[in-house]
Amino acid sequence: MRKQTVKEIEKLLTTIADEQDPRFQQICADERKSVQRLIERWYKQKELNAAQKALFAQMSRYEQELYKQNVRYIAGVDEVGRGPIAGPVVAAAVILPKDAYLPGLNDSKKLSEAKREELYEQIMNCAVSIGIGIVSAEEIDQLNIYEATKKAMVQAIQQLMPKPDFLLIDAMELPVRIPQRSIIKGDANSISIAASSIIAKVTRDRMMKELGEKYPEYGFEKHMGYGTKHHLEAIRQYGVITEHRKSFSPIREALEAQKG
Known part of the structure; x- marks a missing residue:
C-alpha cells in the first residue's frame, strides 16, 4: 500500500474533526517528523476552534436572552472616531441572523487589520441588514462630539431594513422609539455590537486611507x-x-x- 505524501496528509487533516476518527489514528502512527508537526498543528487548531466557539457563545448571551423573549431582529450599534482630531465619526448598526457564527469575532480594537477585513467581508455577506452613519468634522464642530456620535448612530439605525425590534448599544442611550439596552464595553460583550464595531472601523479606516x-x-x-x-x-x-x-x-x- 502506497504511503501518503505529507501534502496529502495535510489536506486530509483539514477534513477530520474528531481524534477518534480511524484516519486520524492512522496518521498518528506515521513517525515522520513532518507528519508529527502536522498533528501538533491540528491539535492547536482544534484548541483555537474550541476557544473561539466558547467566546462566541459568551458574547451571544444578550442576544440569546432576547431571542427567548421572542425578539426577532436585534441590532448592535457602535461607533469609531470619537478621539481623533481629524476625519468623521462613523457608526454602524448590524442585524445578524439568529444562526450566525463568526469565529474570531471580537472588539475591533483587539483584532489585527487583516482579521478585521476578513470579518468585515463575512459580516457584509451574512448580515440581515447593515446601516452606516457618517458625521463630518465640520458637523462635529457644530454639534460637539457626543451629539455627533448620537447622530451617526441614529443615521445607521434608520438605514436598517427590516427595522430592528431591539437595540444593543455600546455605552450610549439613543433618542429613538425602539427598546434598547446600553452595554458597557459592548463591543467585547455582544456579537451584534462587535459586528457593528468592525463595520464602523473598517469603513472609517478606508475613508482615512x-x-x-x-x-x-x-x-x-x-x-x-x-x-x-x-x-x-x-x-x-x-x-x-x-x-x-x-x-x-x-x-x-x-x-x-x-x-x-
Whole structure:
C-alpha cells in the first residue's frame, strides 16, 4: 500500500474533526517528523476552534436572552472616531441572523487589520441588514462630539431594513422609539455590537486611507486622524485643512498660532 505524501496528509487533516476518527489514528502512527508537526498543528487548531466557539457563545448571551423573549431582529450599534482630531465619526448598526457564527469575532480594537477585513467581508455577506452613519468634522464642530456620535448612530439605525425590534448599544442611550439596552464595553460583550464595531472601523479606516492619498503630507493612512507626533508636526508645517476638527484643542491651538 502506497504511503501518503505529507501534502496529502495535510489536506486530509483539514477534513477530520474528531481524534477518534480511524484516519486520524492512522496518521498518528506515521513517525515522520513532518507528519508529527502536522498533528501538533491540528491539535492547536482544534484548541483555537474550541476557544473561539466558547467566546462566541459568551458574547451571544444578550442576544440569546432576547431571542427567548421572542425578539426577532436585534441590532448592535457602535461607533469609531470619537478621539481623533481629524476625519468623521462613523457608526454602524448590524442585524445578524439568529444562526450566525463568526469565529474570531471580537472588539475591533483587539483584532489585527487583516482579521478585521476578513470579518468585515463575512459580516457584509451574512448580515440581515447593515446601516452606516457618517458625521463630518465640520458637523462635529457644530454639534460637539457626543451629539455627533448620537447622530451617526441614529443615521445607521434608520438605514436598517427590516427595522430592528431591539437595540444593543455600546455605552450610549439613543433618542429613538425602539427598546434598547446600553452595554458597557459592548463591543467585547455582544456579537451584534462587535459586528457593528468592525463595520464602523473598517469603513472609517478606508475613508482615512483615501484622505491619506488626497493629502499625503499628513499621513492619515497611518494615524487615522489621531493626534500623533507626526500628525501634529504636519499641522504645524502645512496648516489646518477642512477635515480637521477645529473645536478640538490641538487644532484650535494650531489655528490660534497661525493667527498669531
